[in-house]
Amino acid sequence: MLRSIPWLLKNQPSINVLVRQEFCSEALRTAKAFSVGSIQEKWETRFKSENIPEAGTSIINILAHVLQLPKLDDVRKSHDLILSDSQLSKIDELCQCRLARMPIQYIIREWEFRDITLKMIPPVFIPRPETEELVELILQQIDTKQQMTFLEIGCGSGAIVLSILKHVPLSSAIALDQNRLACELTLANAQSQGLRDRLRIFKHKLVDKLPKEIEDDKFDMIISNPPYVPSGQLLQLEPEIKIYEDLRALDGGADGLAIIRAILELAGEHLNPEGTLWLEVDSSHPEKIAAYLDEHESRIGLKYICSYKDLFRNERFVEIMKV
Numbered sequence: 001m002l003r004s005i006p007w008l009l010k011n012q013p014s015i016n017v018l019v020r021q022e023f024c025s026e027a028l029r030t031a032k033a034f035s036v037g038s039i040q041e042k043w044e045t046r047f048k049s050e051n052i053p054e055a056g057t058s059i060i061n062i063l064a065h066v067l068q069l070p071k072l073d074d075v076r077k078s079h080d081l082i083l084s085d086s087q088l089s090k091i092d093e094l095c096q097c098r099l100a101r102m103p104i105q106y107i108i109r110e111w112e113f114r115d116i117t118l119k120m121i122p123p124v125f126i127p128r129p130e131t132e133e134l135v136e137l138i139l140q141q142i143d144t145k146q147q148m149t150f151l152e153i154g155c156g157s158g159a160i161v162l163s164i165l166k167h168v169p170l171s172s173a174i175a176l177d178q179n180r181l182a183c184e185l186t187l188a189n190a191q192s193q194g195l196r197d198r199l200r201i202f203k204h205k206l207v208d209k210l211p212k213e214i215e216d217d218k219f220d221m222i223i224s225n226p227p228y229v230p231s232g233q234l235l236q237l238e239p240e241i242k243i244y245e246d247l248r249a250l251d252g253g254a255d256g257l258a259i260i261r262a263i264l265e266l267a268g269e270h271l272n273p274e275g276t277l278w279l280e281v282d283s284s285h286p287e288k289i290a291a292y293l294d295e296h297e298s299r300i301g302l303k304y305i306c307s308y309k310d311l312f313r314n315e316r317f318v319e320i321m322k323v
Contacts, residue, residue, distance in 0.1 A: 034088060036063060037079035043095050050099060053238070058104050062094045065108040101239040113159040116166065118189050120157060124182045125249035127159035130310045131225055134280050134317050135163045137308055138223065141276075141319070144168045150221035151270070152176070153206055153263055156249065158186030160223055165195045174214060176204045179246055207262040210270065218272045225280040226259040228252040256282055260289065264320075268300035271322035277302065283314040293320065 040059050047055035063075045066087055083091070097107045105111040105120045112118075113127050114135060120126065142148070147170040152161040155175035165173055177183050183203045190196045202211045206226065209215060229250045234242060241250070252259055260281065267277040281289065286307035293304045303323045310316035 034083050035079065036067070036075065036081045036083060039063070039083060039088070039091060040075065040079075043091070046095070047098065052098060052101070053240070054104075058098050059095070061104050061108055062091060062098070065110075066090050066094070101243060103240045103244055106244060111157075113157075114163050116159075116162060116189075116193055118157045118159060118162075119185060119192065121181065121185055122244050123246040124179065124185050125154075125156040125245055127157060130316055131159060131280060133310050134223075134225065134278065135160055137317055138164065138221075138278055139167055142168070142221070146170065148220040149173070149217075150223060151217075151219045153222065153224040153266070154178075154226055154249065155186045155201070156182050156225075158189040160225065161186070161199065162189055162193055162195055164223075165190075165198055166193065172198045174200045174202065174217070174219075176202050176206070176211075178203065178205045178248060182246075182249075206259050210266070217270065218275075219270055220272055220275050221278070222263070222267050222271060222275070223278045224263050226252070226263055228256045228260060228282045228285060230254060230256040252282075257285065257288060257292075260285065261292065264289070264292065264296075264300060264302060267320070268302050268322070271302075273322055275322045276305075277318075277320040277322075279318040279320070280316060281318055283316060286315045286318050289318055289320075297323070 040063060043059040043062075044055050047058055052058060060072050060075050064072050067075070067078060067081075069075060069078065094107050098104065103126055105126045106122045109120055110117055111120050111126065114132050118127070144167055148168065150164065150171060150173050152173060152175045155161055155177045158175065161173050161175045165171055175186055177186070180203050183201050186201055187196070190199050202213070204211050210217065227248065227250050229237070229252055231251050231254060234247055234251060237250070260279065263277070263279070271277060279289070290304040293300065293302050297303060301323055303321050305319040305321050307315045308317040308319070
């Protein structure tokens with residue numbers, strides 16, 4: 001029995017080797033717990049458990065932002081990457097904001113709109129996917145090689161006006177918004193896109209006449225995604241909207257048409273002959289707008305052309321012409 005002890009010691013791994021192996025295994029397990037894939041799974045599960053909308057998209061956007069990845073698909077390619085302490089801390093901070101129902105656009109402070117990247121700050125209105133459809137529709141309908149001047153009423157982050165300026169190189173534009181922060185954000189985005197020299201921006205309440213500096217101007221096109229939510233429905237909106245976004249950019253008055261009617265009056269006065277007004281509206285509005293113009297066509301001088309459906313088959317976009 002005594003002679004078997006040296007044999008056992010000689011033929012078994014040393015204690016030091018076993019300790020090193022266990023230490024390495026534990027380190028590997030610990031590292032894996034802080035990989036991109038593990039953190040993505042952790043927060044997606046947490047978001048879903050707390051009923052956060054678009055849980056998967058939210059954490060992917062946060063990870064792409066913190067890792068400074070150019071494409072969301074790059075997050076999947078980085079699943080095995082081990083995150084640093086500072087990255088983990090930043091991810092936790094941004095995910096807590098999402099748990100508080102802050103929109104992801106405000107959390108990462110930027111958003112893609114068609115082919116441009118916009119800076120985003122609260123409470124400036126966040127552009128929706130439907131508005132990308134509006135821009136695409138307009139670009140399909142106009143001659144993008146022609147010289148033109150257009151007006152956007154309610155520019156927000158500058159998504160519409162900048163996208164059109166980019167694709168219509170001979171165009172120039174004026175943008176209005178009643179929110180000072182929106183005007184400043186549109187200016188910043190115009191500068192980052194190299195479009196500042198073709199754009200003038202005015203802080204101006206939408207229901208007023210045009211600012212004095214441009215009160216006699218005429219335009220080939222006017223565009224607006226105006227406030228069109230009935231006032232009584234504002235408190236029914238999702239927390240991301242009613243807590244964080246500027247409700248003035250949504251409040252369309254009692255029937256949702258107060259600002260739209262003001263825009264129709266303004267367009268009748270400031271559109272060139274055969275100029276076009278484009279509106280993004282609630283799906284219940286096109287028929288009402290058509291009736292309003294039919295009743296007031298001789299006074300306003302606008303003719304309802306047609307409405308177009310959005311991706312969800314809702315009547316969303318209205319085309320109107322100056323006669």
